[in-house]
Amino acid sequence: MSKQYSYSDNDTETLTIDEEVIQIFAASLRGELINPDSPEYEEARTIYNAMIDKRPVLVAKCANVADVIASVNFAREQKMEVSIRSGGHNGPGLALVDEGLVIDLSSMNGVRVDPFSKTARVEGGCTWGDVDHAAHAFGLATVSGVISTTGVGGLTLGGGHGYLTRKFGLTIDNLLSADVVLADGSFVHTNKDKNPDLFWALRGGGGNFGVVTSFEYKLHPIKNVIAGPLFWPIDQVETTMKWYRDWITGKLFTPILLVEHISIL
Ligand SMILES: Cc1cc2nc3c(=O)[nH]c(=O)nc-3n(C[C@H](O)[C@H](O)[C@H](O)COP(=O)(O)OP(=O)(O)OC[C@H]3O[C@@H](n4cnc5c(N)ncnc54)[C@H](O)[C@@H]3O)c2cc1C
Structure with missing residues (x-):
């Protein structure tokens, strides 16, 4: 048996x-x-x-x-x-x-960058490191997460934000289309004109609408991003926050003021 x-x-x-x-x-x-x-x-x-x-x-x-x-x-x-x-x-x-x-989907990690239309077709198992690596060769990037090992799938379907969000919006603002396998096994392409309801749902609705086998993103000319989390000792909260309040509103231009206390991940 x-x-x-x-x-x-x-x-x-x-x-x-x-x-x-x-x-x-x-x-x-x-x-x-x-x-x-x-x-x-x-x-x-x-x-x-x-x-x-x-x-x-x-x-x-x-x-x-x-x-x-x-x-x-x-x-x-x-x-x-x-x-x-x-x-x-x-x-x-x-x-x-x-x-x-x-x-x-983790073996489905291919990325095809089209530098002429400034778009990338990204398989559903890619990490953001895969996408950044492929797009950076062309001086391009989209709104990815802050850690390279996060997957494109969960981050995009949840909305997605990262270092480029203040300039280019959420990851879903840069999503142009997706290929999806639905629960009945059928395969559909979706964008703002084709299956628009599904496209709307994918843009922040989470992972319950089917298996997204690939995402298409808009890319932007970005060569380098100098960014990262900054940490200060807890006993300097008051000084730091007061400084940040003034600096962010443009009252101060002293970016190196607290450098000796900064550690970057
Ligand atoms: C270290 C770390 C850093 C992070 N940084 C950021 C950040 O900078 N910005 C941000 O917005 N979020 C960030 N997050 C949150 C992250 O976006 C979510 O945890 C997200 O769900 C992770 O996606 P994933 O594909 O890696 O996860 P998974 O665990 O693989 O998937 C998450 C969910 O999405 C579904 N799903 C995944 N792929 C697909 C697909 N192709 N089709 C259909 N459903 C799918 C899964 O079934 C599951 O329900 C971070 C999380 C961690 C742990």
């Missing part, structure tokens, strides 16, 4: 799946399918927040859009809960799911 894996359907029913069914699914993928017996399982269920300890039944390391469609169809047919993983930075660990299928 072949091995079976158990999982629950929204905590109401316990279901089982035969290893043969899993093997057929695995053979349909270009990427790897990881189960609790795979040597890669522990790494595949590890995300940024080390307090998260979820145990998926399967992790599909998708290599392309076809793998994403196959994964969505498989989960729907098997009544298996799904999570989508991009950079894995979400604090509560929404990139993972207990007893379900993780659609892991």
Whole structure:
């Protein structure tokens, strides 16, 4: 008798799946399918927040859009809960799911920069480091997060802000279009004219509307950003805040006044 894996359907029913069914699914993928017996399982269920300890039944390391469609169809047919993983930075660990299928996009990390139209087509598993690296070669950038390892997926779908926000708005203000696999396995393109409701929802509505396989961003001519968090000792709060209040309104021009107390991450 072949091995079976158990999982629950929204905590109401316990279901089982035969290893043969899993093997057929695995053979349909270009990427790897990881189960609790795979040597890669522990790494595949590890995300940024080390307090998260979820145990998926399967992790599909998708290599392309076809793998994403196959994964969505498989989960729907098997009544298996799904999570989508991009950079894995979400604090509560929404990139993972207990007893379900993780659609892991982290291998889908291609970026195509078009320096002539100043746009970039970015696969859904990219980190902001991937995007910045590709766009910087052309002296271009979009509004990314402040840490290079954050994923484009969760940050964009949550709105997104970073060092360029004061000049160019939120990340979603720079989103031009997206490719999405919906829950029925269909593939759609969305922008302000095509499937506009979906486009509106993606721009800040979170990750519940489908799997975004790629994002298209507007780029801006940016060569270097000199920025970073600044930290002062707590006992200097009053002096620092008074100085900052005057400096930000333009009353002072003394950018090096407190330099000896600054440490930059
Ligand atoms: C160190 C650190 C620095 C941060 N800095 C910033 C910052 O500068 N600016 C800012 O705005 N935010 C910042 N954040 C917050 C960050 O944007 C959110 O935690 C975001 O959810 C992380 O996205 P992710 O793709 O890495 O996470 P994940 O955990 O992979 O995904 C987060 C959520 O989005 C969903 N999702 C991810 N990708 C897709 C996709 N392609 N299609 C559909 N759903 C998807 C997931 O299912 C999950 O629900 C930071 C977080 C950390 C931990």
